[in-house]
Amino acid sequence: MSTGQTLGRRDSHFVDGLIPDYVRQFQAYVPSKPDRQLMLEYGAPFLHRLNNNENALGAPPAARQVIADYPLKRLSIYPSGDAFDLRQALAARFDFDADRFLVGNGSCEVITSIIKAFCERGDNIVTADKTFAVYEWVAEFSGVEARLVALLGNAFDPEAMLARIDRRTKIVFVCNPNNPTGGYWPTEVLVDFLERAGERIVVIDEAYCEFVEQSDYPDAMSLMERFPNVVVFRTFSKMYALASLRVGYLVGSAPVVDAVRRTSTTYSVNSLGQIAAQAALADTTGHLDRSRALVREAREFLGKACGEIDLPVVSGEGNYIMIKVPINDTLMYRRLMRRGFMVRSMTGFRFPGWIRVTLGDAAVMAAFADVLRDEIATLRRGATPSR
Ligand SMILES: Cc1ncc(COP(=O)(O)O)c(C=O)c1O
Structure with missing residues (x-):
């Protein structure tokens, strides 16, 4: 059976002719790989996904x-x-x-x-x-x-x-x-x-x-x-x-x-x-209030932590915060990945030089702030990453 990978030149030409221009010109979204694969690729000891605005408290x-x-x-x-x-x-x-x-x-x-x-x-x-x-x-x-x-x-x-x-x-x-x-x-x-x-x-x-x-x-x-x-x-x-x-x-x-x-x-x-x-x-256990409180505290904590290291933030409603970083956001993403934190690099959102971080669990926020502080200090010293 012929698969996409074994298509001959004639076959692929035939497929090309079927694709509307607006589909041909569209670049497919590339989803992130599974955790184990990413940890292997980046040599990360663990992985906290702070890239998709998920609720750290989990389901009601x-x-x-x-x-x-x-x-x-x-x-x-x-x-x-x-x-x-x-x-x-x-x-x-x-x-x-x-x-x-x-x-x-x-x-x-x-x-x-x-x-x-x-x-x-x-x-x-x-x-x-x-x-x-x-x-x-x-x-x-x-x-x-x-x-x-x-x-x-x-x-x-x-x-x-x-x-x-x-x-x-x-x-x-x-x-x-x-x-x-x-x-x-x-x-x-x-x-x-x-x-x-x-x-x-x-x-x-x-x-x-x-x-x-x-x-x-x-x-x-x-x-x-x-x-x-x-x-x-x-x-x-x-x-x-x-x-x-x-x-x-x-x-x-x-x-x-x-x-x-x-x-x-x-x-x-x-x-x-x-x-x-x-x-x-139908939840009546206060899940919404608990989640809101968690996000409120995380926003305050991370906002303050960024302020202390002179990183501008944009944060309004929603369980996320944007942080301006002093290097290309993809490079920052990689540095943070190596330390076990996945954020959203924002060039794709037309915010080059910014990352977006999901607000959630207090211990994770504290660990993230430590790593961010450390990476920013390294960058400001003009040093190369430690790992
Ligand atoms: C503004 C907005 N709308 C819609 C969605 C899609 O959510 P889902 O397809 O998971 O319901 C998202 C997901 O990130 C979002 O940020």
Whole structure:
């Protein structure tokens, strides 16, 4: 049987002819290797992943319990194709009809589904230049123009975004709070934007909403009745710490969700993910408060530690902080990897010279601060790394 690696010249030429230009030009995302491989490559004694904004506390107790109790005989049975029970639980929690929720294999999948549902060639989406890149990537590999607007301070720039919207703009993506800067639109700004955005979909991606502690942060779901073009994205990957099970969802008005359902893959959300998400949602043990407290303390601690060594930081809402480093961010990433800490190098987010660090466990934050201090001191002495 012929595989990709054994394709002859003629075969590969034949494949090339089938690939649309916008797919050919798109550079595939390269996921990180498994821990054991990375530890081997970097000679790291351990590995703390501080690169993906995961919750160090782990999943709420009830979610762990349903996973531990999961009956093995269910492994051979397909999951609910439309996450029926989870949607009922979301409906009860947020007081909307269950049909207004669409659950995906992480919210990344619903990004793809909504672009497929509304955009065709010649259309565009509008979002920021320095934000979660998947909106831009999906648009690009779907042959749809992604119009990227510079941030205003650390949040999206409403006026500049309105100026880029035209009649072919089908979707506007607003990351609130923004990953990676932590800036957000307060209620007033969001409402004003929605009043002026016209007849197009406005996605409010609230992947980190549960971490936000500011009282003027909007409840975008409560705006959906007034603005039927609003679609809210949420995920169980961050606050609820179920990232490996891949569960995210959108909620919007019935006709919008009905359109997106047509382009969604049925059965893409596994059973374990569905029941764990349902249990996580019902948590009454104070998981959210504990997680928020952990992040608050970590933000304060790391902010102060960076201040002491004169490293500028950007940190707003969300469980992450950006740190400006005095060398190329990829080189800094490698130095930190050798010491057992994986951060996000930010050139890919258009923030060259910055790293993003997930805020979490106090002991890990302290160990990270020690290593960062040490590396910065080495750099400032002009010495080469110790290992
Ligand atoms: C802003 C934002 N939206 C969506 C996602 C995707 O989350 P998931 O696909 O795990 O639900 C992420 C993940 O990092 C994110 O930062």
